[in-house]
Amino acid sequence: MNLxxxxxxxxxDLLDGGDGNFISLRRKELAEMFECVPSQINYVLRSRFxxxxxxxxxxxxxxxxxxxxxxxxxxxxxxxxxxxxxxIGDAMNLSEARRLLEALQERKFIxxxxxxxxxxxxxxxTSEGRYEDEYxxxxxxxNMLCGIMG
Amino acid sequence: MNLxxxxxxxxxDLLDGGDGNFISLRRKELAEMFECVPSQINYVLRSRFxxxxxxxxxxxxxxxxxxxxxxxxxxxxxxxxxxxxxxIGDAMNLSEARRLLEALQERKFIxxxxxxxxxxxxxxxTSEGRYEDEYxxxxxxxNMLCGIMG
DNA sequence: CATGCGTTGATTATCGTTGACCTATAAAAT
DNA sequence: ATTTTATAGGTCAACGATAATCAACGCATG
Numbered sequence: 001m002n003l004x005x006x007x008x009x010x011x012x013d014l015l016d017g018g019d020g021n022f023i024s025l026r027r028k029e030l031a032e033m034f035e036c037v038p039s040q041i042n043y044v045l046r047s048r049f050x051x052x053x054x055x056x057x058x059x060x061x062x063x064x065x066x067x068x069x070x071x072x073x074x075x076x077x078x079x080x081x082x083x084x085x086x087x088i089g090d091a092m093n094l095s096e097a098r099r100l101l102e103a104l105q106e107r108k109f110i111x112x113x114x115x116x117x118x119x120x121x122x123x124x125x126t127s128e129g130r131y132e133d134e135y136x137x138x139x140x141x142x143n144m145l146c147g148i149m150g
Numbered sequence: 151m152n153l154x155x156x157x158x159x160x161x162x163d164l165l166d167g168g169d170g171n172f173i174s175l176r177r178k179e180l181a182e183m184f185e186c187v188p189s190q191i192n193y194v195l196r197s198r199f200x201x202x203x204x205x206x207x208x209x210x211x212x213x214x215x216x217x218x219x220x221x222x223x224x225x226x227x228x229x230x231x232x233x234x235x236x237x238i239g240d241a242m243n244l245s246e247a248r249r250l251l252e253a254l255q256e257r258k259f260i261x262x263x264x265x266x267x268x269x270x271x272x273x274x275x276t277s278e279g280r281y282e283d284e285y286x287x288x289x290x291x292x293n294m295l296c297g298i299m300g
Numbered sequence: 301c302a303t304g305c306g307t308t309g310a311t312t313a314t315c316g317t318t319g320a321c322c323t324a325t326a327a328a329a330t
Numbered sequence: 331a332t333t334t335t336a337t338a339g340g341t342c343a344a345c346g347a348t349a350a351t352c353a354a355c356g357c358a359t360g
Contacts, residue, residue: 037308051269062315064152065348072266113298120297121271124290144270148263212325215338
């Protein structure tokens with residue numbers, strides 16, 4: 001399809017083939033392999049391996065520099081993501097959000113601590129003079145849940 | 151991997167092997183052991199044995215000089231919360247925040263999923279035209295981390 | 301023909317290493 | 331008691347090797 005797509009596929013294959021839940025890369029080497037500028041790798045990571053999509057990136061510069069890509073979500077289930085989108089919709093108020101979180105914890109999809117983290121984040125974006133924006137609540141909730149439930 | 155990494159491992163082994171929560175060393179001896187410049191030791195301490203990574207350094211110059219490295223142990227929830235307050239302070243930028251989360255996961259204060267949830271929340275409050283507010287980042291981090299430690 | 305994704309490269313920032321120079325402490329000399 | 335000396339650790343800047351950022355440009359798609 002295009003370069004970014006190929007690099008994405010290559011990284012996904014590495015993740016699937018590896019024995020752990022992360023891989024380690026040299027940005028420079030990968031760029032040489034795909035005959036592109038190194039910053040192209042950053043673009044792929046920024047657009048396709050975000051926390052919202054279930055990935056965490058760690059990197060170091062200098063000699064022996066590296067980029068590590070962690071896959072947090074075990075099963076890559078598009079249906080699950082679609083399901084979360086369905087449940088949340090594009091707007092949700094705080095009470096609805098809290099009920100959803102309670103239900104998710106009840107069904108063991110999230111832990112008590114994870115539920116607490118999400119509630120704190122929701123409280124943060126709806127406090128301090130900010131009005132309760134049901135679209136923002138839905139977006140944040142979707143991003144957080146999709147990230148860990150994939 | 152590299153020299154700094156080897157020195158780090160050596161110090162960690164000493165800490166694990168010792169009977170207390172600290173060790174004492176001579177900078178010069180360690181430098182001789184690793185055949186490097188003494189200031190290399192300072193670099194390792196500055197980059198890998200910081201409070202956010204769970205360590206405190208105490209040293210003395212002159213004859214009978216030494217460097218002591220203390221491992222911060224947070225037994226109770228209250229200690230954890232106080233410690234987190236200390237290392238976050240009242241302002242933090244995004245890179246610092248991410249480094250902190252990496253360290254906290256390494257120290258088993260949070261899980262990978264929890265780290266991801268926090269990263270998503272941080273991205274949310276710093277995106278979409280919002281400027282990066284270091285006070286808001288610190289506040290959100292404190293609220294989320296203290297929330298689940300309590 | 302505008303919008304947004306993808307591509308590129310110039311510039312900036314960070315990591316690990318090294319060494320020159322600075323400061324503090326204890327013991328010895330006076 | 332004060333000064334001197336030896337001995338320890340601290341700070342900082344420079345360097346080479348990476349990686350990150352940012353803005354301009356290309357190109358396809360609606």
